[in-house]
Amino acid sequence: MWKLSKKDFQKFVTAMIGSDQQVVGVQAKGDRFAFGPLEQSEDLRLDYDVTLLPPKKYVLPQVETLMTYKIGGDYQSEMASEKLILLGVHPYDLIAINQMDKLFSQDQYDNHYMARRKNITMIACDVVTPSQNVFASSMGTAVVTEGYDILITEIGDGYVLDAATDKGKALMKLAPDATEASQDDLAKRKAVQDKNRTQLNKHPLECKPSYLPKLLERAYDHPIWEEKARTCYSCGSCNTTCPTCYCFDVQDDVNWDLATGKRWRAWDGCLLENFATVAGNHNFRKQRESRFRHRLYRKAKYIPEKIGGEIACVGCGRCITACIPDIANPVAIYNALLEDIGME
Ligand code: SF4
């Protein structure tokens, strides 16, 4: 573990910006925060509460060309090759990316996603300022232990840096002023993480997350889905702002020459009205309440079945902030179900 003073950390960030890799970091956007290309170290804000959109767009862009082709002839896959340093990812957002790493590398290995992921040097940072709707402590996602190349923890007079991989250790060469962290530094780091384990909890969940699949198994026909969905606009904001939503739609565009074209994909969302429309214009999730229920079942039943029980809600709280009729809060739904049907 390394220690850098705040001044030396800024020099480290400047050196990264001057390297041959693009650096993306969290910056202020009015009174909110967003990931974007970092041009000077002074713009980096590791004290942010939450970003408007999660960093998933750097592993799964909103729109991405998958391949170009000649009709009846060759095709050429498009693979990302740009190296990227992603700087300032909060633990819950990294845990969401860790989950996507599993999902995109099992069954159908997704070369496009995995190429982007491998090109990223992931620099995570522990939360300093809790956001208004975070509940990562309830979900066990307030602290991260894997998936990062470097993890940064602010400890008052500076930062403790855990360079966990060869990539992370190589990057530390840009920080010649780093010294070995002392026992006191490590104790302060532990105190920050211990506090986050319990304090990032604006919406406490009244059961262990591991019980949620069982709870949902018993709640499929519960009236809550219809009650909540009554005011849903089907706007899809709860999907687009969610770090664990990864559904996409694939389209083909044939060029005017009718001989060449491209295949691309773009984010999709299960709350959107036509998400489940298939050939023959049949929509197998036409009712709002069935789409509303599906989102919660994806988070706490279907995805956990694919990735060893991990719940695909990391408690970032973005859906709560984004939902205008205030119906998207997963904890409000789980707690209401717990109150009504109890635990078995
Ligand atoms: S469901 Fe909501 S709180 Fe959970 S990870 Fe997605 S956006 Fe965050």
Ligand code: SF4
């Ligand atoms: S953000 Fe709210 S209104 Fe929009 S689709 Fe999601 S639940 Fe419905």
